[in-house]
Amino acid sequence: MSVVLFLSLISMTVGLETGIGVPVSGLYGDVSSVQSLNLFFSRSLGVCSVELAGGIQNYRAKYDQYSLEDYTFLAGLSYRAKPVEFITRLGPSFLRRSLADAEEKGWVMSYELGLGLPARFEKIEIAPVVSYRGLNDLSGSAGMMYLTLRLGYVL
Amino acid sequence: MYYRVLLLLTILLFSCRDNIVRRSTADYYPDAVGAAWLYNSGSLEIFMQVEAETTWANYEAALFTVNGESYFRAKQADGIYYYFDLRVPYGGYEYPIETRYRKWIQLPLLAGSDWGDVMVDSIEVSGQRVRIEHRIAGRVVGFEDIDVPAGVFQDVYHVEIVNVCRISSSIYTRLDSAFIHEYYAPDIGLAIVDSSGKRFQLTQHQGL
Secondary structure (H helix, E strand, C coil): CHHHHHHHHEEEEEEEEEEEEEEEECCCCCEEEEEEEEEEEEEEECCEEEEEEEEEEEEEECCCCEEEEEEEEEEEEEEEECCEEEEEEEEEEEEEEEECCEEEEEEEEEEEEEEECCEEECCEEEEEEEEEEEEECCCCEEEEEEEEEEEEEEC | CHHHHHHHHHHHHHHCCCCHHHHHHCCCCCCCCCCEEEEECCCCEEEEEEEEEEEECCEEEEEEEECCEEEEEEEECCEEEEEEEEEEEECCEEEEEEEEEEEEEECCCCCCCEEEEEEEEEEEECCEEEEEEEEEEEEEEEEEEEEECCEEEEEEEEEEEEEEEEEECCCCEEEEEEEEEEEEECCCEEEEEEECCEEEEEEEEECC
8 A cells, every 4th residue: 555655656757948047146247148948857756856957058148259058967856835846956067158269168066946836737747937047166156047937747 | 875975076076177157257357446456577567547437439438547647448248449549740730540449359258269350541641641550459368377476366368469550651650569468367357468578467456
């Protein structure tokens, strides 16, 4: 009985997150907005879920020849306290900045704190999420506020 | 479990070593009013100070002085612009031949980026055609750590600039050329300037 109950609590969700954000610290001198596209995998363990996500963040620069983007790999936990869901993630990001033929790239640490409002329709889960995402290295930091739509399919 | 946590922390720590966020976010041209920098070459000193924020020639600019001489510098999304006011003296009057902003450095600073343009114009001075050809070109050589009397700075961009100006007429030629190395430190500004064999290093700064 307890095994059946446990298995029914474990569910997996895969999906897509797409969002738009604005820099609130660090990058606002060069960047006006940022768009994100992530794939995520979530494994529910009752009220908590283990989350994995990976995707690209494309920054819209004020100077159109300047290009900035990062590729992010995050792992974390989410906690569901109906009707909301708290999401925390942490992981490395690969940041690439370029101007004409010149390019700089490197690894940074990124983290994300989000608050979602999930709704489930059969196997489809939809959640608008407000989140803060930080990029850090040993002596610099930048932060963005995102509004994200999270679309998942429960396996 | 502990190994996984340790592995994750190690990956994250190594992720932070490139300092690319700092280079992306730092202000390499602080121009707060009152900010001042003192440079020394061993025998000569340069004192630079931001005197005011103003509007000059339709640009929002910082008015600053270098050893008492005034300059206008405008910070735009694509670069740092200096206002050039070049004149041809003749018969007790100075005829303006170049009065405009020119891009001195392209922003944002990025290792390997380069820029440059040439301005060609001419004016009539007392019946004679006087021609100007002013070329400014630059390149970001890279970033490095430097040690100057004001301190040790990391992620300092090394910039090379060539500034060549030729003003000529049928009876008059003037050629000014300079090959300049500038080093910009994050949130400090110009830390070293090396021109015509003289290397000025930052010894003090305030108001940043």
